[in-house]
Amino acid sequence: MAEDQDQSDKTEDPTQRHLDEALKHGDVVKSQEVSTWFVIGAGTLALSMFAGPSSSAITASMKGVLAKSWAIPADGSMLTRLAAQLSYEVLAALGLPFLLLFLAALAGNAIQHRLVWSTESLSPKLSKISPMAGFKRLFSAQALANFVKGLIKLGLVGTVLVLLLWPERDRLEALVSTDPAAILAVSLRLILKLLGWVVAILAVIAAADYLFQYQQWYQRQKMSLKQVKDEFKETEGDPKIKARIRQLRMSRVRKRMMAAVPGATVVITNPTHYAVALKYERGMNAPLCLAKGTDRIALKIREVASEAGVPVIENPPLARTLFATVEIDQEIPPEHYKAVAEVVGYVMRLKKAWR
Known part of the structure; x- marks a missing residue:
């Protein structure tokens, strides 16, 4: 039976x-x-x-x-x-x-x-x-x-x-x-x-x-x-454990991003949905992406940048494009050099005028 x-x-x-x-x-x-x-x-x-x-x-x-x-x-x-x-x-x-x-x-x-x-x-x-x-x-x-x-x-x-x-x-x-x-x-x-x-x-x-x-x-x-x-x-692993590991990994990535935002040169945003933090110093080949995110993470990046005195520039097309084409700790693609250079140059002029 x-x-x-x-x-x-x-x-x-x-x-x-x-x-x-x-x-x-x-x-x-x-x-x-x-x-x-x-x-x-x-x-x-x-x-x-x-x-x-x-x-x-x-x-x-x-x-x-x-x-x-x-x-x-x-x-x-x-x-x-x-x-x-x-x-x-x-x-x-x-x-x-x-x-x-x-x-x-x-x-x-x-x-x-x-x-x-x-x-x-x-x-x-x-x-x-x-x-x-x-x-x-x-x-x-x-x-x-x-x-x-x-x-x-x-x-x-x-x-x-x-x-x-x-x-x-x-x-x-x-x-x-x-x-x-x-x-x-x-x-x-x-x-x-x-x-x-x-x-x-x-x-x-x-x-x-x-x-x-x-x-x-x-x-x-x-x-x-x-x-x-x-x-x-047995073959793929427990889905709950894998989800938990993925959560922990994303949490560490977010913490590392937020810790790097105060060292950014500029944060480019699409007012509320996208935010990309870039760093550029003399001698670098191209600007480097320190952090990026959407919605709540984008809002958090803006808050941290504002507290650290990092300029926040609204440029919706550029923010969406950079979010889709560049990864964290990577240099921006050459096709975006001109658009980013204009933003970075504008920020540099602002800092120079402020001084």
């Missing part, structure tokens, strides 16, 4: 990190029908391509042994060498077909998911020996799907077998009195035709089964809202 409740809480799509963790633990999409289709398809291809050459090679080897059987010594060492030679010849004849089947078995798994090496499925779990868990697996959606697949495959393959063999019934009866070599040729033709239909049928079943297995796997990977939040905290 608790497991059903937990599964019902999993309403969120899985994150990429969650899917990667599932892959590490060996929990991947796997359709046995896809692997079976690859193996049977490779077997059909191997039979059609290598049946003749392989059988000819094995027949030649056996003919040679039977033709000289009278000359083969019956001692143990000679029989061992003969068995080894025949084994090598059979393996050479069947090597390529077996290699093709092996590669097909690998491809049937590799095409479904990335290769993964995990011992998670080998670790002992109580759920594997639990009667209740076994009962649930026995009557699960997966078990029902496997049962339905078995019935469909049995019905389709049986139907194809009947449809192929029934028109050949007279010829099959005549094979009783036919030469064995001709029987092999007819049998190979019928087997290849049957396997071709089986491969076509299994292709449709494998595609449908893979979609079903993917849906089941994806539903199993879904996360609850709490899991998503916990993962976000």
Whole structure:
């Protein structure tokens, strides 16, 4: 009951990190029908391509042994060498077909998911020996799907077998009195035709089964809202802590700005919304931005500047432009040299006249 409740809480799509963790633990999409289709398809291809050459090679080897059987010594060492030679010849004849089947078995798994090496499925779990868990697996959606697949495959393959063999019934009866070599040729033709239909049928079943297995796997990977939040905290950090750190950082920046305002040469404002404090002394390449801000911070900059006797000049276009283009402790861009130079020159003349 608790497991059903937990599964019902999993309403969120899985994150990429969650899917990667599932892959590490060996929990991947796997359709046995896809692997079976690859193996049977490779077997059909191997039979059609290598049946003749392989059988000819094995027949030649056996003919040679039977033709000289009278000359083969019956001692143990000679029989061992003969068995080894025949084994090598059979393996050479069947090597390529077996290699093709092996590669097909690998491809049937590799095409479904990335290769993964995990011992998670080998670790002992109580759920594997639990009667209740076994009962649930026995009557699960997966078990029902496997049962339905078995019935469909049995019905389709049986139907194809009947449809192929029934028109050949007279010829099959005549094979009783036919030469064995001709029987092999007819049998190979019928087997290849049957396997071709089986491969076509299994292709449709494998595609449908893979979609079903993917849906089941994806539903199993879904996360609850709490899991998503916990993962976000692990990867990105607690949002509350990050917000607090951001607040502290902004507070320190504001305090440092306000401490630098009394040393400014001029504060350029857009009466109430923007304020930019600049400093310029002889020998500097360009005026330096000591502080900037909007609304309340701009008002505070004006107050500190007024208390320290720093001239406050209203120039709305220049204030907005400087606020958008220059950062704190940076020199103003060259395109604003002329406009700022006029303001700084005006301030210098005011100070000179006041003195």
